[in-house]
Amino acid sequence: MATHPHPYSGECLSSWIVRTAHHNGLKVQTFSDLSFGKHNQIWNRDIDKLAPNFVLQTMAKRSGISLKLAAKTTLNLYVNRLFPKIKPSGILRWINPLVLHHRKHTAYGMQYCPICLSEDKEPHFRIAWRLSLFTFCPIHKVMMKDRCECGASVNFHRIELGKVNIIDVAALDECLAMW
Template sequence: MKEFTSPLWPIHFKPLPDELLSSWLVRLAHSHGLKVQTFCNLIFGNRLQVWNRDIDRLAPEWLITELSDRTGTDMGQVIATTLQSYQGVIYHRYRASGTLSWIQSLKLHHRKFEGFGLQFCPECLASDEEPYFRKSWRVAFNTICTAHNCILHDRCPDCGYGVAFHRNDMRHAEYVATIALKECHHCGFDLSKSPTIRPSYVSRDIGIFLGNLSQKLLDETLSQAEIDNLLVMHHFAKLMFTKNSTVKLYSYLCDVMGVNKIPLITKDDIEGVDVETRHHVLQVIAYLMLDLGPRLRVAIAVKGLRYNHLKKDFNEMPKCYADLIERFSIKELSLHYLNSSTYDLNT
C-alpha cells in the first residue's frame, strides 16, 4: 500500500471536545478505511511503535508533531488531548513510568490492557454523533459523568474486560466501515447500552464537592486552592491504602460517617482500583476535606493516625496545608482527645 506523502492526510479532522489522543488517532485511521495497526505502520513505520505503550500518557514528540502536521491542528490542541496536559493541575511532576497521581493505570502488557484505566459514560457514547473517548475518563477522581449524572463504567458489563478500543478491528478479518469505538474489543458488546447507574452519596455536600471537582476539571476552571486540595486528597488516599497498620484513618472515618467499610487492597493505589471502590473512598476523603482542620485534629487525638503521617512522603505539600497542620500542637491534640467522646479504634 502506498504511503501518505502529502503534508495533510486526505481526511484530517480535529479532535472533539475533551477527546483522548488515542481515540482521535483510532478515528483518523478508521476514517481512511484502514485498520489501526496498518494505518500506524504506514505513517510511522515499523520502527516507531504506537500501541505497545500508554500513548495518552507518554505522547512522544514524534507522534504529536506528525499529528499536528498531517491534520493541520495547532500543536497546543494536540497536546491538550494527552494526559501530559494535566501536569500542574492534577499531578505535580510528570513521570514516564510508575504511578502518576490521579491518572488511572492501564497495566499494559504486550499491547493488552490488564487494568481498567479507561472509563466511559454509556449515555455519552449513545448520544455522540460519532462515539469517542474522553481524556477526563482517565482521571481517578472522576467516577461520575456530570452531564448525565451517572456512574462511569470501567469495564464491559457483558464480558468484564477493560476498554481497549484500539483493538476493536482485530475482531474483523478486514476493516468494516461500521466498526465504532463503542464496541467492546473482546466480545463486541455495544458499550453505549451499558446500564445507567445513578450515584449515591453519604451527604449532599459530599456529592457537590466531588461533582464540582469533576466539572471544573472538564471546564479547565480549577482554582489554585482546588488544585492544592487535589494534592492533599491524594495524600489522604495514599494513607487509606497504606500497608502501615498504625494508620487507621479510613476505618475511623467510616465509623464516624456511619458507612460500611470495604476491604482495601493495600498493594494497590487509588489509580488501580475499580470505580466502585474509588467512588466510596473519594466520599470518605471528601468528608474529611469539608472540615479539614477540626476533623484531622480529632482523628489524630483518637489515634486514627499520627501527626507525622500528615507530612510523611508528601513532597509537594501545599503551603495552605503545611500552615494548617503546623498550627496543631501536642497540647491542643491532647485537649481534643480529652474532650472528644471515647473512641476505640480496635473495637
C-alpha cells in the same frame, strides 16, 4: 484522498488516532505503521500518558492544527494541576492506570460514560475520563463504566484486530470477545 479529522474538544489522543484510522478506511495498526513508521510501535505504551513528540507532530501537521492543541489530547493537560510531571513508569496521582501487557490494557483505567458515547455524533473517548476523580459522568449523572459487558478492560484501539475487512465498529465499549 486521506482525511485528517481534528480532535473533538476533550478527546484523548488514542481515540483521535483510532477515529483518524477509521476515517481513512484503515485498521488502527495499519494506520499507525503508515503514519508513524513500522519501526515506531506506539501502542506498547499508554499513548495518552507517554505520547512521543513525533506522534503529536504528525497528527497536528496532517490535521492542520497547532501542536499545542494536539498536546491537549494527552495527560500532559493535567501537569501542575493534578501532579508535578509525567513519570514514564509508575502510577500518576489521580490517573487511572491502564497497565499494558502485549499492547493490551489489563487494568480498568479507560473509563467512559455509556450515554455520552451513545449520544456522540461520532463516539470518542475523553481525556478527562482517565481521571480517578470521575466516578460519575458530570453531564448525565450516571456511574462511569470501565469494562466491557464480558468484564474485559476497554481496548478500543484493538477492537477491529483480527476481524478481516472490518474497520468501522458498532461500539467502542466492547472488546474483541464480544464480536
